[in-house]
Amino acid sequence: MSDFDPDKVRLSTGHFINGQFVSASGKTMGIKRPSDGQHYADINEAGAETVGEAVSLAEDARIRSGWSSCSPRERGAAISRWADLIDADKDYLAQLEAVGSTRPITDTINIEVPFTAAALRFYAECADKYSGDVFPTQNSSLGMLVPEPYGVIGAITPWNFPLSMASWKCGPALAAGNAVVLKPSELTPFSTARLAELGVQAGIPPGVLNVVQGGGQVTGNALVTHPLVRKVSFTGSTATGAAIMSQAALQGTKPVTLELGGKSPQLVFDDAGDADEIAERLFLGFTVNAGQACVSGTRLIIQKGIAERVIEKLIALCKTPLPGMTWQAATRYCPLIDQRQGEKVATIIAQSVAQGASILAGGQRYENTAQGWFWQPTLLANVNQDNVAIQEEIFGPVLTIQTFSDEEEALALAQHRVFGLCAGVHTLNMPRAMRLMKALDSGTVWINRYRRTWDFIIPTGGFQGSGFGKDLGRQAFESCQRYKSVLIDF
Numbered sequence: 001m002s003d004f005d006p007d008k009v010r011l012s013t014g015h016f017i018n019g020q021f022v023s024a025s026g027k028t029m030g031i032k033r034p035s036d037g038q039h040y041a042d043i044n045e046a047g048a049e050t051v052g053e054a055v056s057l058a059e060d061a062r063i064r065s066g067w068s069s070c071s072p073r074e075r076g077a078a079i080s081r082w083a084d085l086i087d088a089d090k091d092y093l094a095q096l097e098a099v100g101s102t103r104p105i106t107d108t109i110n111i112e113v114p115f116t117a118a119a120l121r122f123y124a125e126c127a128d129k130y131s132g133d134v135f136p137t138q139n140s141s142l143g144m145l146v147p148e149p150y151g152v153i154g155a156i157t158p159w160n161f162p163l164s165m166a167s168w169k170c171g172p173a174l175a176a177g178n179a180v181v182l183k184p185s186e187l188t189p190f191s192t193a194r195l196a197e198l199g200v201q202a203g204i205p206p207g208v209l210n211v212v213q214g215g216g217q218v219t220g221n222a223l224v225t226h227p228l229v230r231k232v233s234f235t236g237s238t239a240t241g242a243a244i245m246s247q248a249a250l251q252g253t254k255p256v257t258l259e260l261g262g263k264s265p266q267l268v269f270d271d272a273g274d275a276d277e278i279a280e281r282l283f284l285g286f287t288v289n290a291g292q293a294c295v296s297g298t299r300l301i302i303q304k305g306i307a308e309r310v311i312e313k314l315i316a317l318c319k320t321p322l323p324g325m326t327w328q329a330a331t332r333y334c335p336l337i338d339q340r341q342g343e344k345v346a347t348i349i350a351q352s353v354a355q356g357a358s359i360l361a362g363g364q365r366y367e368n369t370a371q372g373w374f375w376q377p378t379l380l381a382n383v384n385q386d387n388v389a390i391q392e393e394i395f396g397p398v399l400t401i402q403t404f405s406d407e408e409e410a411l412a413l414a415q416h417r418v419f420g421l422c423a424g425v426h427t428l429n430m431p432r433a434m435r436l437m438k439a440l441d442s443g444t445v446w447i448n449r450y451r452r453t454w455d456f457i458i459p460t461g462g463f464q465g466s467g468f469g470k471d472l473g474r475q476a477f478e479s480c481q482r483y484k485s486v487l488i489d490f
Helices: 046-064 073-090 088-100 105-126 162-175 190-201 216-225 238-250 276-290 305-318 339-354 407-414 430-439 475-478
Strands: 013-017 021-023 028-032 037-044 133-135 141-149 152-156 179-183 208-209 231-236 256-259 263-266 300-305 358-361 378-381 398-404 422-426 444-447 481-489
Touching: 013 046, 037 088, 037 141, 046 152, 046 179, 046 208, 073 088, 073 190, 088 105, 088 162, 088 190, 105 141, 152 162, 152 216, 152 398, 162 179, 162 190, 162 231, 179 216, 179 231, 179 263, 190 208, 190 216, 190 305, 216 231, 216 422, 231 238, 238 256, 238 475, 263 276, 263 339, 263 407, 276 305, 276 398, 300 305, 300 407, 305 378, 305 398, 339 358, 339 378, 339 407, 398 407, 407 430, 422 430, 430 444
Parallel strands: 152 179, 152 231, 179 208, 231 256, 263 300, 263 422, 300 398, 378 398, 422 444
Antiparallel strands: 013 021, 013 208, 028 037, 133 141, 141 481, 358 378
């Protein structure tokens, strides 16, 4: 992929409802490019009336079109065609994603777009693979568990990976026979709307997948509280997830799936292997997307015997990234999403230092990057468990460093009073790895690695304040169905 001109990327700025782009009379919201802070588009926020229209049309369309009642294989075929259209439209989708998000064009075209298509293909295959059960009972009766769709599922996705997060929500929900009304982040609205447009072109009936634009307080709240929205799936911050859970409970008691924040530890033992290789693994774990990922491994907990060698390598690695515009093919290191996020990162680092932390590398914004918030990879040492950089999710390329002597101390440092999303364990001692895997209060544990694969059968989701329920895997598909118990006498 070569460089592209961000000013020449075609934008469709309306809501996508009933198979077409429509405007709304809500508040105008300006959108800035993360790379240079320049205003490049406006959207109108969907209020309760527009959201209500999108939800009502979705409920009507799923029934009238036969989407909920057709054979699962038919739904799977439409979703598979959708994935094919995404692949064919990869250049345009990649540019839409790159210009408005923090993802460089090389990543969007080589990772984000194909990953999105692959996730949808997985759920196309799930559509007719999982069903109910027949239960043993007395000879004159038949017991069954019959799955059926909820109806309309409300989905809310974050700004850090717009396309792939949309596929995680829409794929299982649509494959299970639901309709979806999706609200992308107001910071990254355009690639998701194009994704929905391609879905209709692939044969998903108009109205079954609608996209409404706007912020959380107005559009998101209207979506969560609408009585025809029977389930909500949200990815985002822990605080927002708690608010959504509360609203869902107060408005008719509806189930929610929440994939929330993280403060993920990486435990490195003396016997983990080559120090240089480990350092590179750790570096990627907290700098991918400039640390703007809920699964970022931002707490290094390292045994004293290997600590000096690994930290020395990490300091050197922190000096290597070169910031660049997301529309430049050479860019490998991306900006923070906006000024607010940049100021949050700066504030937490300053507070951490005030509490005794030492900056070993980075600690400040890159110079000469116009209005883009490019933050240097940052290492913080001399942090205790009460330090703000340990306790709060930063959502930036900041790694705290703590050392330990033995396994018991490592586990004590790793456990967090709030978060339990991911953890990394680096050791060649497999019995130790298995002990820690069982002991860590985390929804995902990676051993001798720190990244996902394209094995969509493996679900993701957190414990504690990192949420509950699963995205990906058959678990996500099954969570988009409700189950009816049936007992027949004959």
